[in-house]
Amino acid sequence: MKKTLLLEGACPFYCKSDSLCLASISMMTVSDLTALVRCGGEDHDECPFFISKVLRKI
Numbered sequence: 001m002k003k004t005l006l007l008e009g010a011c012p013f014y015c016k017s018d019s020l021c022l023a024s025i026s027m028m029t030v031s032d033l034t035a036l037v038r039c040g041g042e043d044h045d046e047c048p049f050f051i052s053k054v055l056r057k058i
């Protein structure tokens with residue numbers, strides 16, 4: 001199933017429809033607070049899951 005990004009400027013690994021972090025190996029559920037302060041905003045590049053995922057792709 002293709003996951004969709006619904007928020008402009010949000011983390012590309014944030015699946016808002018299922019509240020999941022697609023960067024985490026365990027497909028971690030993202031809380032509303034985490035989504036608000038991190039996943040849905042421009043500061044997602046400071047997230048350790050984001051950094052780890054990007055480094056694994058290099």
Ligand code: SF4
Binds near residue numbers: 014015050
């Ligand atoms: S900001 Fe971090 S926790 Fe949130 S979706 Fe992106 S990688 Fe996952």
